[in-house]
Amino acid sequence: MTSLSVNGLSFSYGARRIFDQVDIDAVDPGKLTALIGPNASGKSTLFKLISGLLKPSEGRIGLGNMDAATLSTQARLSRIRFMPQFFAANAALTVFDVVMMAQKQLRGWRVSSTDMDAVGKALHEGGIGHLSEAYVGELSGGQSQMVSVVQALIRPADVYLFDEPTSALDLHHQLAVLGQVRRAVTQRNAVGIVALHDLNLAARYADHLILLGDGKVLAEGAPSAVLSDTALAETYGVEIAIGQGPRREICVHAYAS
Amino acid sequence: MTDQAFDDAKVDGIVRGYRRRSAKRVALVTCAAAILAVMVVLDVITGPAELGFWRTVEVILTPANATPKETVIIWDLRLPVALMAVVVGAMLGVAGAEMQTILNNPLAEPFTLGLAPAASFGAALAIVLGWSVIPGVGGIFVTVNAFVIAMLTSLVLFAFTRLRGVTTEAMVLVGIAIFFTFNALLAFMQYGASELQLAQLIFWQLGSLARATWPKVGICVVVLGVLLPYFLSRSWSLTALRMGEEKAASLGVNVSLLRLLVLAGVSLLTAVSVAFVGAIAFVGLVGPHIARMIVGEDQRGFLPLSALAGAMILSGTSIASKAITPGVVYPIGMITSLIGIPFFVSLILAQRKRHWQ
Numbered sequence: 001m002t003s004l005s006v007n008g009l010s011f012s013y014g015a016r017r018i019f020d021q022v023d024i025d026a027v028d029p030g031k032l033t034a035l036i037g038p039n040a041s042g043k044s045t046l047f048k049l050i051s052g053l054l055k056p057s058e059g060r061i062g063l064g065n066m067d068a069a070t071l072s073t074q075a076r077l078s079r080i081r082f083m084p085q086f087f088a089a090n091a092a093l094t095v096f097d098v099v100m101m102a103q104k105q106l107r108g109w110r111v112s113s114t115d116m117d118a119v120g121k122a123l124h125e126g127g128i129g130h131l132s133e134a135y136v137g138e139l140s141g142g143q144s145q146m147v148s149v150v151q152a153l154i155r156p157a158d159v160y161l162f163d164e165p166t167s168a169l170d171l172h173h174q175l176a177v178l179g180q181v182r183r184a185v186t187q188r189n190a191v192g193i194v195a196l197h198d199l200n201l202a203a204r205y206a207d208h209l210i211l212l213g214d215g216k217v218l219a220e221g222a223p224s225a226v227l228s229d230t231a232l233a234e235t236y237g238v239e240i241a242i243g244q245g246p247r248r249e250i251c252v253h254a255y256a257s
Numbered sequence: 258m259t260d261q262a263f264d265d266a267k268v269d270g271i272v273r274g275y276r277r278r279s280a281k282r283v284a285l286v287t288c289a290a291a292i293l294a295v296m297v298v299l300d301v302i303t304g305p306a307e308l309g310f311w312r313t314v315e316v317i318l319t320p321a322n323a324t325p326k327e328t329v330i331i332w333d334l335r336l337p338v339a340l341m342a343v344v345v346g347a348m349l350g351v352a353g354a355e356m357q358t359i360l361n362n363p364l365a366e367p368f369t370l371g372l373a374p375a376a377s378f379g380a381a382l383a384i385v386l387g388w389s390v391i392p393g394v395g396g397i398f399v400t401v402n403a404f405v406i407a408m409l410t411s412l413v414l415f416a417f418t419r420l421r422g423v424t425t426e427a428m429v430l431v432g433i434a435i436f437f438t439f440n441a442l443l444a445f446m447q448y449g450a451s452e453l454q455l456a457q458l459i460f461w462q463l464g465s466l467a468r469a470t471w472p473k474v475g476i477c478v479v480v481l482g483v484l485l486p487y488f489l490s491r492s493w494s495l496t497a498l499r500m501g502e503e504k505a506a507s508l509g510v511n512v513s514l515l516r517l518l519v520l521a522g523v524s525l526l527t528a529v530s531v532a533f534v535g536a537i538a539f540v541g542l543v544g545p546h547i548a549r550m551i552v553g554e555d556q557r558g559f560l561p562l563s564a565l566a567g568a569m570i571l572s573g574t575s576i577a578s579k580a581i582t583p584g585v586v587y588p589i590g591m592i593t594s595l596i597g598i599p600f601f602v603s604l605i606l607a608q609r610k611r612h613w614q
Contacts, residue, residue: 109492
C-alpha cells in the first residue's frame with residue numbers, strides 16, 4: 001500500500017517555466033487515475049519528474065511516507081515504472097528481446113528459464129504473442145505502444161505511469177489495453193496513472209481524474225466532478241456538454257466555442 | 258483443450274522460438290571461431306616455402322617438434338602477422354559495433370567518423386616532431402599520442418551528439434570534416450618530414466601488418482582482453498540504448514556516462530590498432546553489419562560476432578594481400594578500402610530508401 005503524492009513541485013526547461021508549486025493529493029493505489037489536459041500542459045514532463053528522469057527545481061515527490069529523491073536512480077525506476085511509448089530506432093531487436101530487457105532490468109548476464117517463461121506469458125497476455133519474433137523497427141505505431149505497455153507491466157512496481165498508451169490504437173485495442181492496465185493496477189494494488197487525450201476513455205476507465213493546465217493542477221477528483229468542472233472547458237478552449245451513454249456511462253461532448 | 262492448456266501451449270511456443278534463436282546464436286559464434294582458426298593456419302601457410310596444413314597445425318600446437326627452419330618461418334615470421342590480423346580485426350570490429358550502438362548510426366566506425374585519421378595524426382606528431390602530448394610516457398609515446406588525439410576527437414563527436422537535430426547523415430558529414438582536417442594536418446607533417454620519417458608516415462596511411470611482433474600482439478591482446486569483457490558486462494545497457502535514448506533511460510541506463518565510457522574504450526581500441534598497423538578502413542563498418550544481419554543486435558551475440566567477423570575479414574585480407582601477386586605483400590589498408598567502399602555506398606543508399614518510404 002504505497003500512495004504517490006506531489007508537493008510544491010516546480011520545474012522549468014531553461015527559462016520556460018513548466019510547473020510552479022504544483023500539488024497533487026495522494027493518489028491511492030489499486031485504482032486507475034487518468035491525467036488529462038491539453039497539449040503542452042506538461043503531462044509527459046510530470047511523468048518524467050515523478051520517475052526521476054528529470055530533476056525538479058523545488059518540491060517533493062512522496063512515495064508512501066518516503067521522499068522519492070532519497071532513492072537511487074535504479075531503485076526509484078524499479079519502483080516507479082515509466083515506459084516511453086515508441087521505439088526510436090529501427091534496431092535489429094525482436095519484440096521478445098526488448099521485453100526481456102525490461103524483465104532483466106539490466107541485471108545479470110544470463111537469461112533463465114523463469115525469465116523466458118515470464119516474458120512469454122506477458123507477451124501472450126498482452127495480446128502480442130504473434131509478434132514475438134518481429135523486429136521492433138517493423139512494428140506499426142499501435143503495435144509498438146502495445147509492446148511498451150507489456151514492457152511496463154512485466155515487473156512488479158509501486159507506481160505505473162503510462163503516457164498516452166492508446167493514442168495510436170484502434171477501438172478494440174484501446175479498450176483491451178486500458179482494461180489490461182486497469183486489471184494489473186487493481187491486482188497488484190499499485191498506483192496507476194494514465195495520461196489520456198480521449199476524455200470519454202478517461203471517464204470510462206479511470207476512478208480518479210487529474211486535470212492539468214498552464215502548469216497547474218486545475219481540478220482533481222471523481223470523473224463526474226472533474227468533467228463537469230468549468231475549468232475543463234476553459235483550459236481546452238471548447239464548450240463541453242456532459243451526457244449519458246446508452247449504458248449509463250458518462251459521455252463528454254465538445255463543441256467549438 | 259481447456260483455456261489454461263491453450264494459453265500454456267501458446268506461451269511454450271513463444272518461449273521455444275526464443276530458445277531456438279539463442280541456441281542458433283551460440284552455434285554461429287562457435288562456428289565463426291572455428292572458421293577463424295582455420296583461416297589463421299591458412300594465413301601462415303600462404304607465401305613462399307612449402308608448408309602443409311596439418312604439419313603447420315602440429316608446429317603451432319607443439320612448437321617443440323618443429324625443425325629450426327619451421328620455427329623461424331612459422332613462429333618468428335608468419336604467426337605474429339597472422340595473429341595481429343586477427344586481434345586488430347577483432348578490435349576494429351568491436352570498436353565499430355560499439356560506435357554504431359552508442360551513436361545510433363549505421364555508418365559509424367573509427368575510420369568514417371575521423372577517429373583513425375586523428376590517431377594517425379597523433380602518431381605523426383610523435384614520429385616527425387618527436388612531440389609527446391603527455392610528457393614523460395617514454396617509449397610508448399607514439400601510441401599515447403594516437404590515443405590522446407583520438408580521445409579528443411571522440412569528445413568532439415560526443416559534443417555533436419548532444420546537439421539537437423543532428424541526424425545520422427549530419428554526423429557522417431562531421432566525420433568527413435574531421436577526416437579532412439586531420440588528413441590536411443598529416444600532409445603538413447609529411448611536407449616537413451625527412452625521407453625516413455616519410456616512409457614511416459606512409460606506413461600509417463596505407464595500413465600494414467608487416468611490422469607485427471610478438472610484444473605488439475601481446476599489447477593488443479591485453480587491450481582487447483580488458484575492453485571486450487567490459488563491453489560485454491554492459492550488454493543489457495548497450496542493447497537498451499538501441500531502443501532509443503528515452504527508453505534506455507527509463508530502464509535506468511545513465512546514457513551520457515555510458516556513451517562517454519564506451520567512446521573512451523573505442524578511442525583506445527582505435528589508437529592502439531592505428532599505432533601498430535596504421536589506418537585500416539572499413540573493417541569496423543563491415544564486420545558489425547555482417548554480425549547484425551546474422552544474429553540481430555542483442556549485444557550478447559552481436560558483440561562477439563562483430564569481433565569475430567572483423568577478425569575474419571582482416572585475416573582474409575592478410576591472406577589475399579600475399580596471394581594476389583606471389584612474392585609481393587600489399588598493404589592491407591588498400592585492400593580493405595577497396596572491399597569496404599562499395600559496402601559503405603550500398604549502406605548509404607539503403608538509408609536513403611528508408612527515408613523515401
